[in-house]
Amino acid sequence: MATMGKGRLEAFSDGVLAIVITIMVLELKVPHGADFEALRPLLPSFLSYVLSFIYVGIYWNNHHHMLHAAKRVSGRVLWANLILLFWLSLFPFATGWMGENHFEALPSAVYGFVLLMAAISYYLLQQSVIAADGPNSLLKQAIGSDWKGKASPFVYIVAMAVAFWAQWVAQVIYVAVALVWLVPDRRIERAIDSTES
Amino acid sequence: MATMGKGRLEAFSDGVLAIVITIMVLELKVPHGADFEALRPLLPSFLSYVLSFIYVGIYWNNHHHMLHAAKRVSGRVLWANLILLFWLSLFPFATGWMGENHFEALPSAVYGFVLLMAAISYYLLQQSVIAADGPNSLLKQAIGSDWKGKASPFVYIVAMAVAFWAQWVAQVIYVAVALVWLVPDRRIERAIDSTES
Amino acid sequence: MATMGKGRLEAFSDGVLAIVITIMVLELKVPHGADFEALRPLLPSFLSYVLSFIYVGIYWNNHHHMLHAAKRVSGRVLWANLILLFWLSLFPFATGWMGENHFEALPSAVYGFVLLMAAISYYLLQQSVIAADGPNSLLKQAIGSDWKGKASPFVYIVAMAVAFWAQWVAQVIYVAVALVWLVPDRRIERAIDSTES
């Protein structure tokens, strides 16, 4: 299997993530009136935009750290990355639908489904990078037990089910998971640090 | 003929491909209702989005491999690349039209036409890169007989004709060609490997 | 704390800024008529587009200079940068709303609020970069007293208040602040120059 530069993979991913994070704002339709009454209906859309911005920011941040620790990019890594980008590309749709419908049950569950698939794709990408790097993978040592990566999908599934019963609880779960992830992968930073020093 | 860096050609192509792959999702219009009934009409648009995402992913992947093997970028390569990007930029339109019309005959044939023109443009770009690299072109050795590149245009023409007779058969052909291409150009990977070792 | 390359931070920021500056133009809706009467209602939208283009251009320019002077990129810098990008991503919305409503009071004040939050975020990002670089930070020496960075937020607050009393005065203030900033951060250029020579 050929070893390729990480440069273009990072550039393409950055491009897609930059566009995803920016076109989500297009779902914040400019209102026709010029008073507070015109702004108020946008509040749910704005809140769902903020939540999704944080999630895409977390993905970009951790993707940055993951590829920083990666040594080789195999064909399998390229495709695992595209699958992750596919699910992230559905964020604008899921965000817009959830915001426009004021966090109703089904849109909230669909939002959770997109989060779930993105989390699984991220996990598979991580495994591909580790496989491409071989037994001494820096990334493998760095992520350790990876409890956040392993627990998140199950939490999203719980949130999806909860959405049909108490829609706001699902939102609280999405926000809570985002807060847990907001701490960047210091494990990877530490592992790289100890290698470089 | 001047030798130029590949960097900006790759950066610009990555930019265009990242935008093409992402704005296609804007054709998935956020529905007004919040139940399954509101989602169902989006299914054809979603399926055509998935198909186009895979095709653009294949183009990005093979473009990545092709330029990795290229040594020189001539003026002719720059323009051949722009022609390829032009046809790829029509993917969002062709995808949206086909999806919104539930894979009817004409939109399916037009989609095939865009696939056909992109395939021909890719072939011409490949020839330009080989011509710029001269007699010992690594890319030329790498692609070998290039049966996939040579056969695809004819298969698209067949699919376009078939679309008017049995629209779903055309879709099956588009999916089948995508699956054949999903395997990345291992020939190029192998040729590069053997050079580097 | 790990030291990371600035490359991807710059690439991602450039991507977001390039998209923000370009999708603002989508708020200039193509009119249906083909005469001057059809163009005239677009004048306020065009003027607000020009103003925002200049502001985003200033941010890109100064961001370019800031990161040029930065040596280290910490996790805190990554997040401070994302917060800045969040507020800049609201420019298309704020610009479109202000333009479509002919610079009325509330949209003008909301525009000022987005400017205010972007300015505060930029200041916090600057502090993060200085903190990451340590006591001998080149950026710290370069920005000196940073009176423009410290004064701008207060001026935006004044403009927001003034907007409810005399909306055009607020616009004059926004334009004036932009003109003051149009001069790039020569202090940083000078400081880098003196280091390099």
Place this chain on the structure above:
Amino acid sequence: MATMGKGRLEAFSDGVLAIVITIMVLELKVPHGADFEALRPLLPSFLSYVLSFIYVGIYWNNHHHMLHAAKRVSGRVLWANLILLFWLSLFPFATGWMGENHFEALPSAVYGFVLLMAAISYYLLQQSVIAADGPNSLLKQAIGSDWKGKASPFVYIVAMAVAFWAQWVAQVIYVAVALVWLVPDRRIERAIDSTES
């Protein structure tokens, strides 16, 4: 004056140009019908898209060559580049308006005006690069008399006037100028070649 890397200037310009060239296609609204009758009204929009794609492609190509020959990037170059990007960012609007109104007089003249301002901006950017590089500017030697750059603005002015008298003649002029420019700046390629060999 500080010497800065060209990298970010190229990256940001590539980003904006990639987005401009791609969002123009959004003016090709997906029609509701699925037959040839539904496609026919799109023909003028498609033709104006093709014309603008070629123009943006030419700008990207020549911008690529220009910065390849540049040695220094001054603050003045950064701003001249932003002004060029501003006018190029109006291409989607001008293209959409001209296409939707079937090349009527005023939209055709406005299209010519955007071409004119972009050409003047390009010329000013070129002068800024030459000034930043100093007396031995490679770019200065490379462009020689620059008759194409100097003549184009006047031709656009003629086309703008002609548009009110015979709208199709204006289109013929726009196409003709594009064809003249399609030949990349071989002068620059040659000058760089002779320096490098």
